[in-house]
Amino acid sequence: MIFLTLELRDRLRVNDLTRCNALRCGNPAPDPVPVVRFFNPVGAATWLATELDEDGILFGIADLGFGCPELGSFALEELESIRLPFGLGIERDILFEGKFPLSVYAEAARRAGSLIEGERILYRAAAAAAKGGA
Template structure:
């Protein structure tokens, strides 16, 4: 099962290349908007990713649902290999559109302890903004 459509894979690779280029130029700040959201359809685990390297290792924010979201690296191959009850697997959220840099998601998720709560609050704020 493929979690990444080709165009999304290419965009994630482009971010990885851009990060490397900026680091070589001495710019240590690279804070793109997440391009990918993966989730456990029967649990609270969510992964947001901004880039993928040539070995299929993603960088982003992982929240396994235990109250301690973390920035770091995770393997696409490992996520694709997870077998859940009822024949389910980790899924790609095709409707996800990142609206803030990854650091914003990470900062708020660390404060509130849950990426699900961050998404709920962002959705609520967007709805309130639309009412004005």
């Protein structure tokens, strides 16, 4: 599988350049919606990424499954190089569509102690709100 399509790479790069330009101009950093989700198909590790810098470093949330998801940077090359049991590797969730700004995912993950559980809580709350507003 192609880890990042050209379209995803472009969206991640635009977010990085937008953040850099905002900071350079003295403006607050934007809070973009995650562009891509990676996961361990045989474990609990999950990553959401909003940005990709020119050196191949992603920024987003990393949750290695130990109960302490955190915002930070991680290398695309390292994700691609991980070898798991059964000849598997880290995969990209091809159906992922970010719905909330990164800060919302980060807070939900922090409160739940897991990015996966935080996402479940967010999506249930959004579905309930949509249902109640219909």
